Amino acid sequence: MSMKREDVEGALLRKGFKKSNTDHSYFHFYDRSGKKTIVNTKTSFGSKYKTLGPPLISKMAKQCKLTKPLFHELVECTLSHESYEEILESAGHI
Template identity: 40%
Template sequence: MLKKGFRRREGDHHYYDYFNTQGKKTAVFTKTSHSHTEISASGISLVAKQCKLSRQTFDMLVDCPLSQQEYETLLILGGHVSPVTPVE
């Protein structure tokens, strides 16, 4: 997740906030418990939903076939984040 634009934030859980390709924080985030070393199948589905992805697409994000740019495009197309404006 950290290689795909998420940054870790500590709290009562592990929070991961998504930052776009220009480094701006978005409203997309997920969290996991401190107490679990492995996440259950239902937990993975919940994380996928929080990341605005289907379970199958989330697996692609985690397993690396889906790049950060491709993920961000899906978020934009889904209306979850604003398009990145080109830097001049």
């Protein structure tokens, strides 16, 4: 299932990621205390990337240390920032 880039980026920002722009939009996850973690992902600027297809979504899910279904929950806002952070902690990523 494809997703709109703007929806994905907006969800990442709401879930504790901060954006830095270079030739891509990089998103770094910050925990509840404001500490930058090793978890990050990126999206491309190009106009052909307004919609993110399944291969890119799978790659972003992996970069975010999530399964594809959990990444969809993160974007759809059914997975909270706190729950996401707990997943990362329990897996030893932060």
